[in-house]
Amino acid sequence: MEYCFNKKKYFKMLHKNFKKIKNLHIKDFFLHDKNRFDKFSINFMDIMVLDYSKNIINDETMKFLFKFAKEIKIKKEIKKMFLGKKINKTENSSVLHIALRKPCNSNFFLNKKNIMIKIKNCLKKMKNFSENVINGKIRGFTNKKITDIVNIGIGGSELGPKMVNNALKDYKNHLKIHYLSNIDNNNLIDVLNKISLDTSLFFIISKTFTTYETIKNAKSIKKYFNKKFYNNNFFYKHFYAISNNKKEVIKFGINKKNIFKIFKWTGGRYSVWSSVGLSIMLSIGYKNFLKFLDGANKMDNHFYETRYNKNIPVILSLISFWYNIFFNADTEAVLAYSDRLSKFTKYVQQLNMESNGKNVDKNGKNILYNTSQIIWGGVGTNCQHSFFQLLHQGTRFVPCDFISFVNNNNKIFCEHNINLLSNFFAQTKTLAFGKKTLKKNIKKIEYCKKNLKLYKKFLGNIPSNTILFKNIDPESIGALLSMYEHKIFVQGIILNIFSFDQWGVELGKSLSNIIYEHLKKNKKINHKYDSSTSGLIKYYKKWKK
Incomplete structure (x- = not known):
């Protein structure tokens, strides 16, 4: 049967609720409900709290959203992914990045085969390799220790590892990690100028080993390498492939022992948990990489086991849907109050817009409603001095996600972090509740002095979710990424689209x-x-020229 919002009972109930509350202000909800924070917040394993109380919602809204989720059988679709069903219909494939972060002593059967055996073997190979590079046992052809790693890949093969390594910078060792993705020769030259070829390893990351930008860059480096050293025999000591196309890798000239496998059921933008994350393991070590996987696995279990009204990814997804369809919110801002998450917005952009930026539904029908929102944002407090003016006093309606950490890993200039979090809390409060006038006096310009209060007025009523972690560590970053993956997957279920292809x-x-x-x-x-x-x-x- 053709899927249509208007045919669903609880979608109609949501529409009635929207008409009732659409003109209410967020501060009104708080005035009438003293327990609002307790009601609309969730503590996740004492490592993170989600506060979604500063949204234009009431008890009835959430009740109907949860009923709607049940009506369209979100749980059934979640189970399909966790059972290995081929939910990526257009590519006839299962979607099993969740298996990559399961404990190695667990089981996961696909087509009657325990795929955890292959995952375990892949992790073991990554562990042995990374430890041997870090401790200097694996060396270049001049017998010098490896100092630099060059990650050659684009999209998920770059955005994920680059973002995670930046987030976990405090855990890094002596190895320098570089990322080459753009086909612009300036990117290539910039990377080559930073490294010595004889102390560098090059990872060519492409599931099919046909990604144009990646192979073009890899061929250029190979040519440059061979021209400089005039010796093809040493090529195998410096070049590695992360791919599912063994034939093309060997054809390129890479030794088959230097291949790390990407499994068929691992999508590019969900591949950071796989051998694509090798540069992460090389940077932070095997044990920290396992903690990263464990954080994601804990969120997976929460997502799979928890009922809708306490399920963090489901709640985030339903609220996003609420604003997208009923408030016509075309965009969402992701605002990270941590310099360590400076790459995070770009990561979420790809995750969301590549997954759900579709115009045809699962029935092959043209879609008449909005699918993915445009994701944008930045790092606080920098963004307060750029686009926050639009959020506070502009005419656009932009729901926001605010993300921060109570503790960071630096023990000096600690007061800076208190200042940062003060801004973090203040911005969510001011966006929600507004302010009639500023107390600070400014020089009254003649043409507007009679109406100065109008120019200094903050209307508020801009909704936000606050995602506050206790610490910034591998476990927390793993949980954060997994949370957004599942949020976006549920959005795809609601919107009735295939989220795991990317033909565009x-x-x-x-x-x-x-x-x-x-x-x-x-x-x-x-x-x-x-x-x-x-x-x-x-x-x-x-x-x-």
């Missing part, structure tokens, strides 16, 4: 290959180009 990523690549040949070989402009593309190519040819 390939769009334009075939045409770019044609244009590349055209630019390189200096052929005449083909008449099939539109006038804009033809005109731009003419300027390229005119200005090219």
Whole structure:
């Protein structure tokens, strides 16, 4: 049967509730309910608290959202993923990044085979390799110790490892990790200028080993390496592949012993838990990597076992849906009050927009409602001096997620962290409750002095979720990532779309290959180009040195 919001009983009830409360202010909810925080907050294993009380919701809203979740059988869809069913229908594949972070002594059967055996073996290979690189047993062809790791990959092969390593910078060892993703030669040159080839290892990460940008960069480095040292025999000591295409890897020239496997059922943007996370393990060590996996596994268990009204990813997803469909909120801001999470917004952008940026539903019908919101944001307090003006006094409705940590790992300048958290708490409060006038006096300019109070007025009523962790450590970062993965998965269930493919990523690549040949070989402009593309190519040819 065709899926449609309007046919669902509790969607209709939500619509009635929306009409009742849409013009209420967040402060009104707090005035009428002294226990609101206790009611709308969840403590996750005493490592994190979610406060969702500063939202435009009441008891009835949440009641109908949970009933709606039950009506569309969210739990049933969650079980399908955890049982290994082929929920990625368009690619006929299971989605099992959750298996990658299960304890190695557990079991997980797929097609009657215990895949935990392969996962355990993969982890063991990663452990042995990383420890031998860290302690200097694995060396380059000049017998020097390895000092640098170059991660060559794009999308999930770069955004995940880069974000996690930045988040866990306080746990890093002596190895320097570099990321090469962009096909821009400036990116390539910048990386090469930072390293010595004979003390560097290169990880080429591509599940299919055909990702254009990744293979192009890898070929350029291989050529550069061989030209500088004139010896192909040493290539195998410095180049490794993380892939599922053994044939293409060997064809490239990499020794089969230097291959770390990506399993077929691991999607790119969910691959940080796999051998794609090798650069993380090399940076923070095997034991810390296991803690990272364990944090994610704890959130997995919470997500799978907990009923809707206490289930953090489900609640976050339902609230996001509430604003997306009923309030027409086109965007969501992810605001991290920790410099260690400076890469996090980009990670969530890919996770959300690549998963749920779809216009066709599971029935092959064109979608008439909004799917993924546009995800944006930044790092506090920097963003307070850039786009917070729009949040506080602009005309756009932007729901926000605020993320921070009570304790960080630095023992000096500790008062800075108190200042940071003061801003963190103050911003969620001010966005929610507003302020009529500022106490601080400013010079009254003649043309507006009669109405100065209007210019200094903060309306508030901007909703937010507050996600506060006790510590910034591998376990917390693992739980944070897993929480957003599951939130986005549930959004896909609600929106009735396939969240685990990304056909739009390939769009334009075939045409770019044609244009590349055209630019390189200096052929005449083909008449099939539109006038804009033809005109731009003419300027390229005119200005090219």
